[in-house]
Amino acid sequence: MKVSVTRKSIKFLPDSSRVVARYFMNGELRTKELISRILVMSDLExxxxxxQINREFARRHRNLSAIFHRHYECVLPIIAEMKINEDELSEERKxxxxxxxxxxYSIESAxxxxxxxxEDFDQSGLEKGEKRIIISFRATGEGHxxxxxxRRGIIDKDNNLRIMRSGDxxxxxxxxxxxxxxxKRILSKLAEMHTMDIYSTLLNDLPDEFEYSVFKGLLxxxxxSPNISKEKQEAFEEVLWLMNSFYDIQFKHDSDISERVIFPISDTESRGIEDARFVRFVDDDGSETVMGTYTAYNGHSILSKVITTEDFYTFRVMPMHGEESQSKGMALFPKKINGKYVMLGRIDGVNNYLMYSLRLNQWKNPQIIQRPVYPWEFTQIGNCGSPLWTEKGWLVITHGxxxxxxxxxxxxxxDLDDPxxxxxxxxxxxxTPLEDEREGYVPNVVYSCGSIIHNNNLILPYAVSDYxxxxxxxxMEELLEALLESKK
Known part of the structure; x- marks a missing residue:
């Protein structure tokens, strides 16, 4: 049975005008020379x-002086090394x-x-058949x-999407x-990453629960130490790299959701935050949290992470544990099954796997549930976001x-009880990519990281050739009928 698909005409395109103010440091020597030039300027200069700088840039960024002060504080060690009395510097000079x-930095220029x-938490003030939604995107700029x-929007009763105007x-x-x-958890994670044993000598002197500041002081x-070996230095830096990958982020409440960007923060994601898959997760007690998974990339290796929020202002980020979680394309089920979290993943890069866990960020013992069967998926099969609950079973949108x-x-x-x-x-x-969808940064690709069901229709946002x-x-009736018939 052929399933008909209605493509909508709306396009989400890269916008080079969307910029963030990013820290920029062009080497220690040049920075010292730069600071020296500013120090000899008069107060009037x-x-x-x-x-002049504020006149040209203040309208493009919220609270520009606070950004400048934060970036100034990044070079306080250089200020101290230059033997500059910071107390004598005016706020304007800082x-x-x-x-x-x-x-x-233009975050979505490429x-x-x-x-x-x-689905948005807030569904108030809508007409019958409407649903307020939030869409996340992977925005890519210079250097990939x-x-x-x-973006926030409303889907009407006819499945037309109206996107709210983006913030300035x-x-x-x-x-x-x-x-x-x-x-214990830090040591376990380092063992999964196949790192060296040297770090254990440092951690052994710490209590079972220890403060970040205490560890950082020891490190x-x-x-x-002038006698530290290169091997030991690399091992200790790896411990710090891991611990810095746990963090919370907080946006100001006067910002619109379209103005909030989760930009690479820790060293583990310095080259990008890739392919976030968000889902409205309902726990056993009925409480709801938005949870997501994404791939952190530092230019050499990947690290799968979990991100959670209850309001889209505060987010908690933590790395996943378990060797089997160190792969792309992890997607969380929207509720527990038999008291456990459930995750899909493409562990070996080819097949679709299923995992259960009592902990949200610890994943082991995956089992293959899907292998490539049809020619269009012979190279690999994976998920296109979290499964969707239906009365007939878990609907999994896949990519092949x-x-x-x-x-x-x-x-x-x-199967609902045994996925x-x-x-x-x-x-x-x-x-499949249509003729006008084949050209882009990566040709011949249609791909999604999550969909929803609305008015008995599947709403499926998708990317066009990575552009x-x-x-x-x-x-949905047509889709489920075709799926049930496919096994007869």
Whole structure:
């Protein structure tokens, strides 16, 4: 049975005008020379130059002076090394130094793709048949650095999407690092990463629960030792790298959701935050939390992370544990099954796996539930976001890769009580790249990171060749009928 798909005409395109103020430091020597030049300026010169900078850039960023001060504080060690009495520097001079340590970065100039959609917490004030939604996107700028951005909109009774106007500025979050750590879990995580044993000598002297500041003090003392070996230095830096990957981020409450960007923060994601898959998770007690998974990339290795929020202002970020979690494409089920969290993942890069866990960020013992069967998915099969509950089973939107590395979107149905059982799988893709969808940063790709069901229709946002995004609508009755018939 052929399932009809209605592609909508709306396009989400890259927008080079969307910029953030990013820290920029061009080497220690050049920074010292720069600071020296600013120090010899008169107070009047400092004031005039700063006024000119504010005149040209203040309307593009919220609270620009606070950004400048934050970037100035990044070079306090250099200020101290230059034997400059910081107390004698005026706020204006500090801001001016910070302005030279700032650059604008266009977060979505290259691509705006891999969308994920969830129902908004607030469904008030809507007409019958309408639903307020939040869509996340992977925004990519210069150097292919990716971040997470959001848009809010309303889907009407006819499945037409109306997106709210984006805010005028973009805000990066304040970072709040986790303060307390469990030694056993840190050691377990380092063992999973196949790191060296040297770090254990440092951690053994710490209590079972220890503060970040205490550990950092010990680590700093070790790293400053003139006799430290390169091997030991690398091992200790790896421990710090891991611990810095736990953090909370906080956005100001006067920002619109379209102005909030989750930009790479820790070293583990310095080259990008990729393919966030968000889901409205309902716990056993009925409480709801937005949970997501994403891939952190530092240019050499990946680290799967979990991100949670209850209001889209405060987010908690933590790395996943378990060797089997160190892969791309992790997608969380929207509720527990038999008291456990459940996750899909493409552990070996080819097949779809299922995992259970009592802990949200610890995943082990995966089992293969889907292998490539049809020619359009012979290279690999994976998920396109979190499964959707239906009375007939868990609806899993999948991606398949075939000849010429063409990505298509398909669908499968898994048993509600035992998702390792595949009830049905479409033999043909739901979506293949149309002729006008084949060109982009990565040609011949349609891909999604999450969908929802609205008015008995599947609302499926998808990316077009890793460049832009749009969405499609599929009748659920027709889709489920085709899936159930596929196994007869």
């Amino acid at each position: 400092v004031k005039n130059v700063l006024e 801001w001016l130094i910070g302005s030279y340590l700032t650059m604008e 691509a705006f793709f891999n969308p994920s959609i969830i 650095v990716s971040s997470i951005v959001f 500025s973009i805000e990066k979050a304040e970072v709040l690092h986790k303060m307390m750590f469990n030694k 700093t003392a070790e790293l400053e 890769v075939g000849a010429m590395r063409r990505y298509c979107i398909g669908a499968s149905l898994l 390792s059982i595949e009830i049905g799988r479409l033999p043909e893709p739901l979506l 832009s995004s749009t969405y499609a609508v599929v009748d």
